[in-house]
Each structure stands twice: as C-alpha cells, then as structure tokens.
Amino acid sequence: MAGHVFKCALCGERISSDARPARCPKCGGKAFVHEEGEPLRKKACCTGSCSGCSGCCH
Secondary structure (H helix, E strand, O other): OOOEEEEEOOOOOEEEEOOOOOOOOOOOOOOEEEEEOOOOOOOOOOOOOOOOOOOOOO
16 A cells, blocks of 8 residues: 555646655646655755756655
C-alpha cells in the first residue's frame, strides 16, 4: 500500500505512491496536491524558490 495520495493540479487524477510523482500519467502535468499521508519534508538545501531547481520535494 502506498504511503501518500497525490492529486494532479491540472486534471484531478489521483495517484497513490510512496514518493511525489514526476509527472501525471494521465495528462503529463507536474503540479500535485498532497492529499493523504505523512507531511512531506523539504530538502535541507531547498530555499522554497523553484528557479533553477533540479528536483523538488515540497
């Protein structure tokens, strides 16, 4: 059983996974809303700015 449920912000597809998906399998979107599971933690080096970010965990 997956530890998290994410909802695609573009099409609403719900995805069960242990980690944040890279892309929505339905529409290819990259923006997700964390709906269920333990809160996700930011990387120690994450500044909250997505400019030039190589991988996001928040």
